[in-house]
Amino acid sequence: MSLFLIVALPFLGALLPGLMNSAGRQACAGVTFMVTLTALIGLLTNLPTVLAGDLITAQFNWIPLLGLNVTLMLDGLGFFFACLILGIGLLIITYARFYLAREDNMGEFFTYLLLFQGAMVGIVLSDNILLLLVFWELTSLSSFLLIGYWKHLPEGRQGARMALAVTGMGGLAMIAGMLILGQIVGSYDLSVILENRALIQASPLYVPALLLILLGCFTKSAQFPFHFWLPHAMAAPTPVSAYLHSATMVKAGIFLMARMWPVLSGTPEWFVIVTGAGLITMVLGAVIALFKHDLKALLAFSTVSHLGLITMLLGTGTAFGAMAAVFHILNHATFKAALFMSAGIIDHETHTRDIRRLGGLRHLMPVTFGIASLAALSMAGIPLLNGFLSKEMMLEEAYHTTLWGMPYLVPALATVGALFSAGYSFRLIGHVFLGPKRDDYPAAPHDPGAGLWLPPALLVVLVVIIGVAPFLAEPFVKLVTASVLGTAADVPHAHFKIWHGLTPALYMSIIAVAGGLTLLAVFKPSLRFWDLLPRPEAKRIFDAVINASVALSRQIIHRLHDGAFSRYAAIMAVTVMAVGYHAWVTGTVGPATRAPQPANPVQIAGWLMLVTATLGLVFLHRNRLLSLILIGIVGLVVSVSFVFFSAPDLAMTQLTVEVVTIILLLLALNFLPNRTPIESSVLRRTRDGAIAAAGGIATMAMSYHYLLRDSIAPSISEFHLANAYQGGGGKNVVNVILVDFRGFDTYGEIIVLGIAALLIFALTETLLAGPVRARLLNRKPDQPRAGIMHPMMMVVLTRVIMPVVLMVGFYVFWRGHNEPGGGFIAGLIVSIAVVMQYMASGFSWTAARISYPYHGVIGTGVLIAGLTGVGSWLFDKPFLTSDFTYVRIPPFEKFELATAALFDLGVFFAVVGAVMLSLESFSRLARRAHVPDADHPMDIDPSRDDTTPKAEL
Amino acid sequence: MELLVASAIGILTSAGLYLVLRLRTFPVIMGVSLLTYAVNIFLFASGRLTVGAPPILSNAANYTDPLPQALVLTAIVISFGMTAVIVMISLGAYLGGDDDHIDDLAATPEADPNTDLNTEGTQ
Structure with a gap:
């Protein structure tokens, strides 16, 4: 299947769950499952090519000028991650179907899930780093939606916000890093970048680029000191945690480090930062995890710890380290997803995740016990399970790694990390499942249906198979390792075996397991000790930082943006003048090239x-x-x-x-106060006067200088004058420019005009629907009304003159191409003709005689103009190419027919519609406000005689 | 003649700026309209001033610059739309809040003895 389709399927499929929502939960989950399955099968069809070691690419140009193209690439690494994402995705979808409660909106959940899945697949298949960044940000956004899925829980919302803030910030840093990288290489294509190791590492910009990219990776993969968001993201529903925090989102940072490994690794900077951060994260995460009482928090910190382990392995910069990292990514994804799902089952069945309230579950939930124990033992690094193999490789690699000149530092810390890792794994088994059965569970626990336990069980089968027969996984892991290493190093020859002999790694492993058991034995005293230790609370620090920055920006904004429009206007005017003054002082002005023309008395008048x-x-x-x-x-x-x-x-x-x-302003003035009171102080008026005078003098000086000089470069106007007749078929160059040369501009402008009119209409509707309506109905006019609402003279005159005005409009329109006139002017003239009817004969009378709504007129205009433009496509010409011909219908003289005239007709309708819709909206307000005018014109309002003093009559 | 046009632009700008800095909506609208005139004339004048040579093709030897005219023509029509929208917005604000102040200062004391909100019978 095409790579495009594999990436696009989840996005397209994201539309389906929402649509299927009302068809039931089964259908909703089913369709999501099918979408993912299709994508997975599509991916697997590419397996033979990947196994052969070939690169599959697909490309189409998106914005080539920016270097942003949709270039996809499938190699071993991409295939591995895509498999994890889609494969575990299938299990998660099944699990979520049975996990989510009846009141959870399943369509929404699966839509988010598919969006996230698509973004993840996009990341791992991108060949263009700009495209990768787009998908990267998409994962941040979609994971925000997923983590905050339970909107009613404040922890969910806060956790989602924290995750978005941290990963989003990292994403921004990474954009900068990637751009620098692209600048160094001169290409944004990964395949090109990966071949330029020497160039990149020699560049002085290598360190900034590395730091920025690592910032993105570390925030995403929850490396110290950005690890704090991950535990808070545990407020998400368990399927989300299992998906995001075992196999996908947090692995995105790891993926990128692996992807960039050939060009970025191997330098001292990379080694110190990546290995250092990985080591700290591994040990810190493992220690914290041991003392967490919330099952998911324990798993969250253990994830942090294991991510640190993988990061450390990538940091060593050796081929063996990279291979161990790849292997551990696979193993961790399997056992951790199984553990998260088991935790979800326990939560689901016992209604608590607090380890202190659990225990003795092995009799009540034997199936879950089996699944969780095997996964946990794998996490602890017990032989015959896959965790043991990669942990052994990690210890082996750590044994050979020297950081800061201390050969014992890395092995010792790695052993400590592994020791605590074994400790919390044992605690998970011991404190949840072993021990006596209790009688105070919040709910009566029992094993769930197969829908919930089958997905983790499948993963555990994998855990055992790889653990027992590591040679099965070996070719695949080596294939992936080869694509990580690229041309930078060769794949190590080491074979995956359970028994390597009595190596240092084995001793370290034995120490770790024995230590883990000891830790469990002395858990109570050590917990007491742990509780005494002062610990920084990440959330409180994070909230404090957020609050401080909010307060700071609020201060700045409130000072600048205080709601005083006149202040903004003044600041803007002064700024523009200052900039202009700067240009005036620093620039040069050439001598005047045009002689001033004399002025005659009429002009002066x-x-x-x-x-x-x-x-x-x-x-x-x-x-x-x-x-x-x-x-x-x-x-x-x-x-x-x-x-x-x-x-x-x-x-x-x-x-x-x-x-x-003027008509419009009069209509508005009808409601506004008649006078503007004096409010500003003399000082303020003087200040405003000074600003105004300065602005006036500046524009005057600029205009005067401008008018006396010719332009430096030749103007494009000559082209228009020369081609108006031959090319556009019109003698009125201004009109030809409007409807032909710059027709696209004009098209945009009539659309803007139409939007403005619709906005006015919408505002009127809103006003008339709200409390303003009542106010208008009760409003007393502030001026005495005219006694005659519709003076007979005016009514008669406007009706008689109407056909004449329309004829003038038609004439002005038709001659527009060759003589002054055209659609804009004709439209305005016809509008005035209609407005006169409104004014003279009243709103109701006129409205009753208008057969077409003005919205329709605007739409017709825009449509005619647009279709005229589209019409040129039929002749394989670009949009709005015009053509004209001359025809002669016998009684008349020869005249011209141009497609531009059709376009001008569109302009005409749009203008009429827009002007009329605006004015009509205003008069609708007026109509609401006063005595409803009678349907027949020429009526007399007798009430005037009662209210007005005699003197005025 | 150039001086007349330039000074007209200057005076229109100056008056427009002053009115834009007023505190009620109506003078601000007037000010914006004046600024529109000033900007339109300025744009138009960028084709320089030519008397008696309209850009209507005939046998004449020279024509004035047609391009600024085309740009200003649409600008005039668009400015009508813009004026209509801001008038509608200010009208809506006044009808909704009985207040036609342009500044939205929460701190400013609203009670102003000079406001003529209830203008019944002022005649």
Whole structure:
């Protein structure tokens, strides 16, 4: 099966459990099982090629410019991990089906599980390190969901958050490390990176890259000092713990260290950091585990310890160490998953995981006893079980390793780790299953159904088989080791045997087991001693760090982001000016190349109008109606100046937009207070005035300098002028640019306009659905109403003029390609025609006569424009390629037909719809607020006579 | 003529900035509109000022720069949409909270004798 499919299957399959949720738990688990099984079978179809030692790759380019491609690779190591992930996944799915309670949402659980599974498979099959990082982050996210699956438990939520914080932080560090690595090699492909050992290790950036990548690996694999998140993640349902913390998530860091082993290992830095961290983790985890009373906590710390063991082996940098690591990954995955599941069974049956409340379970739960004991003995390193073999290899490797010039340090610590490991394994058996039967269990324990014990039993079978006949596993482990080593070293010749003779490792092993038994014997006094020792509480430290950083950011944010919009505006204005000033001071300005053009009195008069209106607006802005009139004047002058400066299209657009904007603001002003009160102090107004004046002077100076100089580089405008007619078939270059050259821009813009209108509509709906509705209904108008709601003159005039305006709109639209006009302007003109009807004849009258909702009009417009663009695909042209032709229908002159006109039609509809939807939304508010206007126009409101003083009539 | 346009841009910017720094929504909207004018004219002026040479192809010898015009045309229409949205938001805030202050300061004392929230009968 294609590698793409193997990686994609879990992700695609993640959709199914949710869909099957209502079909029952059996179906839900079944479909998840089938998805995983299919992926596993697909993986196994590639087994012959992997066994032959060939590399299977699959690739398609995703973002080649960034070096980010979907490149997958399957070698021995990837195959091994993918097998573990999918194989143990199958057992976990079966187990979870029977473990989860009826009130747990199974679809949700299996969706998360499959997402996680897909991300893990992605990590181990990625050939591109950027892709690997994507999957890496996905595992952090999906494991967050899994750990926090029991959302009602605060420990679950906190544990999930802690895991996400720690592994996410490590993930960020790793992104940086991987990017550095990619920079050194010049490629983000693992296959290329793995061949450049010398280049990478010689680079001055090797140490930073190594540190950052190891930070990612150590956080993920819970190595000291980041080990603390793993025990807290035990708040997850047991299937999650068994899956994440035996075979998958925590092994991801190990996997990456193994993957990077050929290029990163072998240096003193690697040796000291990795072996050191591994040793500390191994011993520390084992010691803590011994004294944990929670069954899952004990297993969690033992996982931490065993991960430390594997890390230490990888750190030694020898081929034998790497082989021992690979072997132990396999063995640990089998016995630890079995143990986690057994712990889950005990919890399920006795309703407690506290070892102090358990004991004597061997009579009550014989099957579980058998499974758990075999797995625990394997963990302790008892011969004929697989844990013994890899532990023996570890001790052998430790015996030959010298750290910090002390030949006894590593062997001694390794023995201590193994001793405590044996100790907690024995304690698990002794304190849970052995001893007298008790009569105070929280529930009556008995063996569960086969669904729960069969998955761990299968694993234990594996534990025994490998333990008894290690030569069965040998070829496979060596194959995996070969792909770990790459070209850096040869696979060691050592054979997997139970009996190696009287080697130092055997003596160390004997010491460990004997010591473990002794520890169990003296457990009570040593526990008392342990309880006396001061121990740092990781969670409290973590919470303190989190709280401190939250407090710090809150202080910074609250100071900068205090809700005062005027403050942000002022800061932004001043910053922009400061940056501009810096550019002005440090840059150079060339001499003026254009002569100033003389101004005539008309222009000066227009300027005076603009200045007067603007200054008036500033000084009279407290009278809001007056300021509307003044801004109208500004808009008019701007429109006229567009005409003057050879921009007829702009002038028409500005003028029509001005009309609808003023209508809109009037509608809004209907509800807002009429006056703006004086609130700010004189000092503040002076300060604002100074900022404003500085900003004005800056823009003026910049514009003036700009206007008197030609551009340094030739403008692309010449192209548009030269090609508008030949290429676009239009003489109005502005319109051709809009609908043809930059049609894609315009397409985006009409969509934005449509979204803005829909936003306004949605806001209106929300307002009218909430308490504002009642307020509006009870609101008394703050001004006396006009006596005649719909003046007859206006009604008649607007209705008569309507066809004329529509005709003008049509004309402006049609001539747009060659003369000033086009879809935007025509759309605005037609909107004004409709708005006039609303104003004159009333909302109800007009609304009753509009057959199409304005949303539909917007949609039609966007659709027409989009389909016009898509149409060019039919002719194998890129999106929005235009074409035109000239036709002649006999009574008329020859005229042009262009696909651009169709696009412009889309623009037209979108503009009409957007403008009308906005204005209609505003007037709906108004309609709600006042006396509902009658359906027939030209009515008189008699109530006015009662309320208004006679003087005003 | 260049000076007139440049100073017009400056004055519009200045007035716009001052109004944007006010404390109520309506003047801020006015200020944003003025800034829109200023920005549009500035963008338009980046094609330099040409009198009597519209970019409508004919037999004329030279045309003004059409590109800034096309950009400004859509900017004008979009600015309408933007204005409409912020007006709607401020209106919603006022109707919902009976307050048209632009600053959302929890610490600021809200009670202000000058507010004209209940404007019935001010005429």
